[in-house]
Amino acid sequence: MPDTIDLVVPNVVEFNLKRELLDFDPGVENDLVEHGTGYTDQCVFWSAGDRVLVLPAGYSQEWLTHVHAGLGSSVPDVISPLPRTGRLIRDLLDDDRALAALAAATDGVREVRLLSFGASPDLYSLASVLRSQGREVRLDVAGPEHYWSYEYLESKLCCVDLASHIPGFRVPRGISVTSWEQLKGAVTTIVGNGGRAVVKSMYGVGGYGSAVARGDADGTVRRFWQTLRREPFFGTFPLTVQDYIAHGTDCPAVDVLVDEGAVPRMEYSMLGVDGLRYRSLALGPGVLDPDLEERLAALGTAVHTFAQSLGYRGWMTVDCLRGLDDALYVTEINARRSGAxxxxxxxxxxxxxxxxxxxxxxxxxxxxxxxxxxxxxxxxxxxxxxxxxxxxxxxxxxxxxxxxxxxxxxxxxxxxxxxxxxxxxxxxxxxxxxxxxxxxxxxxxxx
Incomplete structure (x- = not known):
């Protein structure tokens, strides 16, 4: 048994559902559980070292075995708790059989390195369980005393604040609203002047939580209001109403690893989008032109310094768009591992x-x-x-x-x-x- 192992825990669902101000109905919650669970299997690629995987029920053993054969590596131990809630760590902590399997899989290990999707209260509970079993635990996020920084930076509205804190952090011009009357007025003002508006909730998943308001043929914005009624992430205020920035079909992003050092590790990518929905991405040498990569590096370094000062640790993503004016606008921060x-x-x-x-x-x-x-x-x-x-x-x-x-x-x-x-x-x-x-x-x- 190795001295140290990675415990890979893709807690996507609980991260996406920890929205205290939003009250999702059971149908919406089920959709979000299904959506988040669908991406958990990507975690098998996160680590090439000695590891144990915690996967939601329903993973394909055929696929898992086949993929590891293609990687030229052995299939690691997998723990899959009973899916009582769809929240992976909560289900693990409520499943005595799964906890016993976890203890057996880590028997003889001195240190467990947790690799998670992002910080969540249940993640800290899992770390406590591992420590009670005699393991040293190394989190890939900050401790619970700094958990607030994840909640803050994950909010889409934080970008408005950061524009005043971080030099070069540019966001589209906008109006913050706290009622339906204010929202109607802000949208009418922007669209009535011939423009388009992007309305954002505090939280969102995969493009949901954002909607574009534009004038319909009859001079109204009826379709926009219909979209808002269908979107569960617009269930609370405040919202922000921003000018729509014309841009190309691809949007640049930078993944930043916030640690104790002054110089962060950064990974640059170009996202293919369909409207407001993420579609694909490419990353690596030559994907971005040198000027754009240099600007992203400066932005990522500045965000790293600010996040570090809040006590944040771990991966985060800064998503941007490159306007037709060649300016770089930040659209959101994802305070977690990204799909890259x-x-x-x-x-x-x-x-x-x-x-x-x-x-x-x-x-x-x-x-x-x-x-x-x-x-x-x-x-x-x-x-x-x-x-x-x-x-x-x-x-x-x-x-x-x-x-x-x-x-x-x-x-x-x-x-x-x-x-x-x-x-x-x-x-x-x-x-x-x-x-x-x-x-x-x-x-x-x-x-």
């Missing part, structure tokens, strides 16, 4: 060979029949690995959903190569699904 973290780990692993990573988390699959990992997906990636291509299925829980989709991460020599490989793999999987549904032979290999 599995790509960062893989790109680091093969930095000398294929240093650029491309990710698409939700490639749609055709509804011509049930999707089988063994029949439709495994053969496609086996062919890629036989050719030395570093491409992996990263999210497969949605294969059985009402809208089946597949996540793919690729390490390549360029972002264009990565996107091409992911597109070809996606096409090959869809062809295999279609062929199975019609009784045809499987399509030709990828490439």
């Amino acid at each position: 973290m599995h790509a960062v780990a893989l790109a680091e692993r093969w930095a000398d060979e294929v240093p650029v990573a491309y990710v698409n988390d939700a490639l749609p699959l055709r509804l011509s029949g049930p999707v089988s990992y063994e029949e439709h997906i495994r053969p496609v990636f086996d062919e890629l690995w036989a050719r030395g291509v570093r491409a992996y299925p990263s999210t497969v829980r949605a294969l059985t959903g009402h809208r089946p989709s597949l996540g793919i991460v690729v390490c390549a020599r360029s972002a264009a190569d990565g996107e091409r490989i992911a597109t070809e793999a996606h096409r090959a999987v869809n062809a295999a699904v279609t062929a199975a549904g019609t009784g045809q032979k499987r399509a030709a290999p990828v490439g």
Whole structure:
């Protein structure tokens, strides 16, 4: 048994649901549990060391074994608690069988390094349990005395504050509102002058919690109000109403590791977006032009210094957009690991060979029949690995959903190569699904 292990705990759901001011109805909560759980499997790529995985129930053993074969590593121990609430750590702490399995998996280990999605009260409870079992625990976030800094920086409204604290931290011009009457007035003022407005709640997930207000053909903003009524994250005030900034199709971001040092580790990426929704990302050398990377570096360093002063520790992301005026505007801070973290780990692993990573988390699959990992997906990636291509299925829980989709991460020599490989793999999987549904032979290999 190694002296130190990583305990990988993708507490995505509890992080996204810890919104004390929002009262989600059971249907919305179930949707958020399903959405967050769908991304938890990406954590298998976070660490290449000795580790134990805590995964929500319903993970695919076929996928887990196959992916580790493609990585050339052994499958780690997995602990999967009974899904009573959908909140991974809470379910773990309420499951005696799972806790016993955790104690057995860490038996003889001196130090446990927790790798989490982000800080949450349950994470500190898990650390206490491990310490009670005689383990030394190293958190990847700050201690509970600084937990407030995660809540503060995760709020989308904090960016308005930071614009006055951090030189070069620019946000779109906006108005903060605390009532429906104020919101209506602010939106009417901006849209009535021929503009567009972006309305943001304090919290959001995957683009939800933001909405664009624009004039309809009849001169109203009826569609905008309908959107707000459907969006659960707009259930409380304050909200912020910002000018819509015209920008390109891709948005730059920087992941910052806040630690004790003066010079932070930073990872730069370019996000592909569809409206306000994240679609894909690319990271690595050459993805950003040098001038943009230099500006992101200055911004990331300044945010690191400020967050460090609050007691914050761990990964965070600064999402931006590059206006048509070439200015860099901060849209939000995510006070947690981002969806780029599995790509960062893989790109680091093969930095000398294929240093650029491309990710698409939700490639749609055709509804011509049930999707089988063994029949439709495994053969496609086996062919890629036989050719030395570093491409992996990263999210497969949605294969059985009402809208089946597949996540793919690729390490390549360029972002264009990565996107091409992911597109070809996606096409090959869809062809295999279609062929199975019609009784045809499987399509030709990828490439």
